[in-house]
Amino acid sequence: MRSRAIPEATVARLPIYLRALLDLAETQRALTVSSEELARLAGVNAAKVRKDLSYLGSYGTRGVGYDIEYLLYQITRELGLTQDWPTAIVGIGNLGRALASYKGFSERGFRIDALFDNSSEAVGEEVGGLIVRHLDELKDCVAESGLCIGIIATPPTSAQEVAEHFVDAGIKSILNFAPAMVNVPPDVNVRKVDLSIELQILSFYQQRTQAIAAAREANRRLNLPSA
Amino acid sequence: MRSRAIPEATVARLPIYLRALLDLAETQRALTVSSEELARLAGVNAAKVRKDLSYLGSYGTRGVGYDIEYLLYQITRELGLTQDWPTAIVGIGNLGRALASYKGFSERGFRIDALFDNSSEAVGEEVGGLIVRHLDELKDCVAESGLCIGIIATPPTSAQEVAEHFVDAGIKSILNFAPAMVNVPPDVNVRKVDLSIELQILSFYQQRTQAIAAAREANRRLNLPSA
């Protein structure tokens, strides 16, 4: 058995390479790509591309580059995108609705299969071609439809409760959009997307950028006093 | 001048501590917190909390812990959240609308100040209490309202163009939700949130989890043959 421990940092970049390769294949009709070119498209450096791709195996040709179709297939397979992962969204408010009708998912091969909420208003409503069901039906639905990815799009106060429903129903992968941490058993995969935190981090760098600009300006005035 | 280079990894965790501290202050009415407790709430270990907080200065008391109010103030200030960063959203489709009416932003001190689109259908419409304006008005609007954070919520094909509008208008921080890379000058801060990429990464770990479960099952059968 190959030693197969792809570093986390590499896994996080594979989808970026995938997108760049799809673009090359579709719009440029290119057949091969060098690490230099792929790096440029992905916004990283060439050494990193080669190192990352080497974890998948030796799929390049020295002096030539990487065969785009073949590399696309290998990355797709490695990421598990050759199979379907039926996905459910819980919490059909503003964000849940936007996610349920988000074209980007279906364009990239993800299909949302079920929507859940626990407010009697939302239940029964049609959103993005699916009928919203009550959260109590989740467990049955997992058994029937083989749901295996759960998306939390509720307010923060319900996030932990929803996560427990997911775990109880046997879902092993959770994408959490609620602004709250959730605790799950160690064999459950959780990723967190936090819109406010992204803005807060951006605020830090914005503040720093402004401070740098102000310092530069102050220096300029000192060197060129009262013109 | 203090040497002031807070590591990126620490900056990314400050908002998580902030949220945990707010929760402690509001719902628990606690006055101090230990690194151990804060670590538990933030889902990290205590050594990391102490190291992270030490970059802000020595704000704890040995034998006691950290004063919650004081730490809240220091983190808020460090993240630049004591000031307003007027924010605009470009691209008023499904996602743009959800972001424009997302309660989580205002609850955490971010106000969306302007919405832009370039389709004649969207322009003039009211969304989340704001009138959608044409993208051509962006530059004037930045000058008038001091907009300094720009959110891209367009389809991928328009992302680079919108980024260039932002840069041209003098915006220095961009949050990009479009599934495409954007190139900007080095003094512009960009963060990328990519919903499909999050699902693709989750797909990788889901596949691995299933493989592990299958291997365990196979082993079990070998050890306990035909019961």
Add this chain to the structure above:
DNA sequence: TAGATTGTTAATCGATTAACAATC
């Protein structure tokens, strides 16, 4: 004083990168 907890050091770990031999 005894117990608790910080702030910091030093060891460790994982990720990045430059460089270059291998090879198309």
Add this chain to the structure above:
DNA sequence: TAGATTGTTAATCGATTAACAATC
């Protein structure tokens, strides 16, 4: 053969963590 480009090594860098002296 000459030029191009990979795959891999080894150096470097940054982040994590355990451990503990300092000190409330």
